[in-house]
Amino acid sequence: MFxxxxxxxxxxxxxxxxxxxxxxxxxxxxxxxxxxIIGMNIMESAIFLFFVAIGYIKGGSAPILGREGVTYxxxxxxxxxxxxxxxxxxxxxxxxxxxxxLYQHYGTVNVDEITQIRRGEA
Amino acid sequence: xxEHVAPLIVVLPLATAYSILLFCPKYWRYxxxxxxxxxxxxxxxxxxxxxxxxxxxxxxxxxGNWSPPWGIEFLIDRISAFxxxxxxxxxxxxxxxxxxxxxxxxxxxVLGQYYALFLILLASLxxxxxSNDLFNVFVFLEISSVSAAALVAVxxxxxxxxxxxxxxxxxxxxxxxxxxxxxNIYMVTGYLNLTFIAEALPQAYALYPLNVLATLGLFVVGLxxxxxxxxxxxxxxxxxxxxxxxxxxxxxxxVVKVYIIVFLKLIFRVFTLEFVSQVPxxxxxxxxxxxxxxxxSLLAIRQTDxxxxxxxxxxxxxxxxxxxxxxxxxxxxLGAVLHILNHxxxxxxxxxxxxxxxxxxxxxxxxxxxxxxxxxxxxxIAFSLGSLAMVGxxxxxxxxxxxxxxxxxxxxxxxxxxxxxxxxSFLNGLYYLPIVISAFFGQSTEPTYxxxxxxxxxxxxxxxxxxxxxxxxxxxxxxxxxxxxxLENWFQL
Amino acid sequence: xxxxxxxxxxxxxxxxxxxxxxxxxxYGHLSPGGGFAGGTVIASSIILYILAYGLLSEEKRIPEHxxxxxxxxxxxxxVFVGLLGVLxxxxxLGNSVAGFPLGIPGRLSSxxxxxxxxxxxxxxxxxxxxxxFSHLIDEEREEG
Numbered sequence: 160m161f162x163x164x165x166x167x168x169x170x171x172x173x174x175x176x177x178x179x180x181x182x183x184x185x186x187x188x189x190x191x192x193x194x195x196i197i198g199m200n201i202m203e204s205a206i207f208l209f210f211v212a213i214g215y216i217k218g219g220s221a222p223i224l225g226r227e228g229v230t231y232x233x234x235x236x237x238x239x240x241x242x243x244x245x246x247x248x249x250x251x252x253x254x255x256x257x258x259x260x261l262y263q264h265y266g267t268v269n270v271d272e273i274t275q276i277r278r279g280e281a
Numbered sequence: 282x283x284e285h286v287a288p289l290i291v292v293l294p295l296a297t298a299y300s301i302l303l304f305c306p307k308y309w310r311y312x313x314x315x316x317x318x319x320x321x322x323x324x325x326x327x328x329x330x331x332x333x334x335x336x337x338x339x340x341x342x343x344x345g346n347w348s349p350p351w352g353i354e355f356l357i358d359r360i361s362a363f364x365x366x367x368x369x370x371x372x373x374x375x376x377x378x379x380x381x382x383x384x385x386x387x388x389x390x391v392l393g394q395y396y397a398l399f400l401i402l403l404a405s406l407x408x409x410x411x412s413n414d415l416f417n418v419f420v421f422l423e424i425s426s427v428s429a430a431a432l433v434a435v436x437x438x439x440x441x442x443x444x445x446x447x448x449x450x451x452x453x454x455x456x457x458x459x460x461x462x463x464x465n466i467y468m469v470t471g472y473l474n475l476t477f478i479a480e481a482l483p484q485a486y487a488l489y490p491l492n493v494l495a496t497l498g499l500f501v502v503g504l505x506x507x508x509x510x511x512x513x514x515x516x517x518x519x520x521x522x523x524x525x526x527x528x529x530x531x532x533x534x535x536v537v538k539v540y541i542i543v544f545l546k547l548i549f550r551v552f553t554l555e556f557v558s559q560v561p562x563x564x565x566x567x568x569x570x571x572x573x574x575x576x577x578s579l580l581a582i583r584q585t586d587x588x589x590x591x592x593x594x595x596x597x598x599x600x601x602x603x604x605x606x607x608x609x610x611x612x613x614x615l616g617a618v619l620h621i622l623n624h625x626x627x628x629x630x631x632x633x634x635x636x637x638x639x640x641x642x643x644x645x646x647x648x649x650x651x652x653x654x655x656x657x658x659x660x661x662i663a664f665s666l667g668s669l670a671m672v673g674x675x676x677x678x679x680x681x682x683x684x685x686x687x688x689x690x691x692x693x694x695x696x697x698x699x700x701x702x703x704x705x706s707f708l709n710g711l712y713y714l715p716i717v718i719s720a721f722f723g724q725s726t727e728p729t730y731x732x733x734x735x736x737x738x739x740x741x742x743x744x745x746x747x748x749x750x751x752x753x754x755x756x757x758x759x760x761x762x763x764x765x766x767x768l769e770n771w772f773q774l
Numbered sequence: 775x776x777x778x779x780x781x782x783x784x785x786x787x788x789x790x791x792x793x794x795x796x797x798x799x800x801y802g803h804l805s806p807g808g809g810f811a812g813g814t815v816i817a818s819s820i821i822l823y824i825l826a827y828g829l830l831s832e833e834k835r836i837p838e839h840x841x842x843x844x845x846x847x848x849x850x851x852x853v854f855v856g857l858l859g860v861l862x863x864x865x866x867l868g869n870s871v872a873g874f875p876l877g878i879p880g881r882l883s884s885x886x887x888x889x890x891x892x893x894x895x896x897x898x899x900x901x902x903x904x905x906x907f908s909h910l911i912d913e914e915r916e917e918g
Contacts, residue, residue: 210464288866303846345867
């Protein structure tokens with residue numbers, strides 16, 4: 160018998176895998192650079208979800224002093240993922256800036272069209 | 282005071298970079314001097330650090346006095362110290378070179394920012410090599426990818442922008458799998474400090490074998506994407522071929538290597554040899570690196586753009602390094618680590634001299650370089666020396682690493698890889714030597730003209746690298762003896 | 775974009791957003807939040823202002839060199855606080871071990887250098903976000 164309770168307990172991980180694959184697929188299959196960057200972001204969010212889920216305890220709260228008798232969740236993954244989000248934001252911003260520049264040069268954000276234009280020039 | 286050298290090597294370039302941005306983004310001549318002084322100081326500091334490691338063993342530094350596993354720890358062993366000295370010395374030479382030439386290649390408006398970016402990249406490289414905390418390593422890795430992509434795109438021309446986007450997207454894939462690996466390893470061991478992970482891993486493997494194996498796989502994928510091992514190399518030729526000269530030199534010589542240093546730390550210090558030889562990692566690494574060596578060289582032969590050719594040659598040389606790692610023998614690993622140094626010297630020299638020649642003659646095509654050697658002897662001599670070292674002519678440094686790699690292949694009982702090295706040396710000769718021969722003995726199609734002056738900084742930089750090529754060929758015992766205790770420890774000889 | 779309702783409401787909201795951002799930065803060591811979260815909130819108020827009122831002429835905007843100075847100064851301040859630990863005889867980023875008073879837990883003055891560090895991060899993040907946004911907007915305007 161398939162263990163549904165166990166699956167439900169680990170729903171975060173399942174969701175992370177689905178999101179990761181979605182993002183990965185968008186990144187690989189779309190020729191539009193903006194969509195590629197969106198896919199990149201979805202993929203990273205999946206990893207962040209995975210990381211945060213490690214430290215999560217059902218019904219736990221943030222570890223702040225002065226609230227005795229409560230289960231604390233592990234704050235370290237959350238703190239690390241905050242850093243991860245910062246990194247992801249800066250990568251996204253930089254990639255978008257590059258895409259804007261590319262658009263100025265080629266008049267399109269589609270990778271296939273850019274390749275065609277380049278071939279035509281060469 | 283001497284104990285604070287370890288954090289200082291990361292803090293100093295960062296502080297210099299932000300001081301440049303704060304005080305003199307418009308006055309790039311000050312930025313130039315500041316970065317030259319900063320990298321010079323870094324050479325001194327890393328040498329002090331390497332000496333400390335030699336005398337007292339690994340240098341350990343706890344940030345904010347928080348001992349691990351709570352605090353972030355810097356652990357500099359012999360391999361890291363070796364790499365730190367190499368990074369700071371090569372970047373010093375590249376900055377020296379750039380001071381004479383860079384303002385002709387890059388818009389003056391962004392020159393100050395360029396130096397700042399360069400120093401941030403340098404700080405991240407030094408941080409990766411010295412940090413002992415996995416997440417800290419990840420953050421430094423991301424800083425290095427973003428700043429490296431920015432160093433490619435800094436010119437703002439079409440090709441460089443496209444290459445930079447490609448680089449950024451693929452390296453994000455790599456960092457994604459790295460972060461997943463870090464999440465996995467934190468899940469099963471509960472630590473992020475490499476030393477603690479290494480202790481907890483055997484127990485974790487007994488409990489969750491699949492997670493540990495997945496972690497290893499994700500680490501391999503992430504780090505090979507970032508260091509451009511063969512099937513994942515597609516971003517490298519464009520990025521390294523279209524970047525400004527000094528960026529290409531640093532990217533090819535240092536940035537792709539730092540991921541290999543992380544890989545070495547993970548494989549030999551965390552997973553340990555015993556564990557790695559149980560999984561089919563050796564087969565995968567050797568297959569990928571043999572393909573990288575052969576196909577990288579073959580693709581390089583087809584190129585007509587000199588920088589593109591050098592970039593494809595980097596793909597092949599990364600193959601050598603990974604092959605040395607994949608052999609899992611003492612001599613193979615020694616060859617790989619030596620090749621990290623030797624290739625850094627050779628490739629920096631080749632890229633710098635090629636960039637100088639492109640700037641002086643205005644041509645990027647290999648075929649148009651006929652007769653250049655007689656007009657501009659110094660850059661062409663440097664290029665030839667680099668080419669000969671790449672092929673592996675005995676007194677030069679390229680020979681030494683190939684020698685140890687071959688010894689390692691024999692030691693591992695896989696003589697087929699000696700054949701791979703021989704064939705690829707032949708292929709190297711096939712694309713490097715015609716350039717050298719035609720540059721010195723070929724007839725130039727154009728009438729002779731008065732040569733332009735070569736900037737003094739560029740000449741000094743090239744001469745330094747030439748001397749280093751010969752020096753490490755003749756006195757290869759110096760790095761070998763320095764690295765020996767660390768490698769012996771890993772192989773438990 | 776020149777909608778009256780958006781302009782009036784954002785004019786009313788922006789001060790609150792900024793105070794909230796400042797609160798998150800300053801109380802980073804006591805409650806969830808900190809330099810990055812707070813800095814982003816402060817920056818979002820400026821972004822909201824630009825979005826609601828359209829791009830302003832050069833002299834009415836936050837000058838680029840101001841954000842750049844704040845950004846670099848924030849980073850340098852962080853390094854300086856870190857080096858204070860070394861100067862006071864312990865390690866880089868040393869806090870209570872370097873002799874910084876820890877104060878009473880729960881008060882604003884507690885936590886030693888963490889307060890200063892989150893403040894530096896808040897400075898850096900807020901100015902970086904504004905720079906990023908205005909650069910992207912400028913690129914768009916140049917070609918459009």
